[in-house]
Amino acid sequence: MSELEEILNRLLExxxxxxxxxxxxxxxxxxxxxxxxxxxxxxxxxxxxGKLSLQKGEIPDPTATVMGEEQYFIDLFNQELDPMGAIxxxxxxxxxDVTPFMDLELF
Numbered sequence: 001m002s003e004l005e006e007i008l009n010r011l012l013e014x015x016x017x018x019x020x021x022x023x024x025x026x027x028x029x030x031x032x033x034x035x036x037x038x039x040x041x042x043x044x045x046x047x048x049x050g051k052l053s054l055q056k057g058e059i060p061d062p063t064a065t066v067m068g069e070e071q072y073f074i075d076l077f078n079q080e081l082d083p084m085g086a087i088x089x090x091x092x093x094x095x096x097d098v099t100p101f102m103d104l105e106l107f
Contacts, residue, residue, distance in 0.1 A: 002040060004070055005054065007077045012045070012052040015104050024103040025052070031100050034062035040070040045101070052104075064096030076107045083107050 001009075015021050028047035035043040036058075044055040044062065066073075072091045075081035086092040 002070070004037070004040065004073050004077070005043065007074060008043065008045070008054050011077060011106050012054055015106065016051045021104055025050070028052070028100040028104065031063040032059060033098060033101060034059060034065040035073060036065055036067035037070050037073060038068060045106075047100075062096065063100075064094065064098045066092055066094050066098070068092040079107070 031047045033045040041056055042058050044059050046053050046055055068091055076086060087094050
């Protein structure tokens with residue numbers, strides 16, 4: 001398991017078990033974020049059946065797609081990289097809407 005997968009699994013588990021995030025989590029149901037890792041394995045954050053999960057690979061028609069190098073994703077999810085700054089600088093490229101996930105404090 002890659003470092004990025006470990007970080008994401010920890011974050012998703014925390015979000016799934018946090019009663020204060022329950023209402024915010026429900027707003028994400030049916031949504032997906034495709035992580036296109038240019039130098040690693042693609043991942044997908046899926047919000048379904050009341051929880052977040054992580055899948056490997058690529059899916060058709062994600063709600064949003066974020067593309068970038070693995071280290072940028074690691075820094076983003078470790079809160080060492082500002083999401084807006086990463087997008088504005090081109091370190092990460094965003095297509096679609098990640099708004100429902102913003103309130104879950106994953107990044």
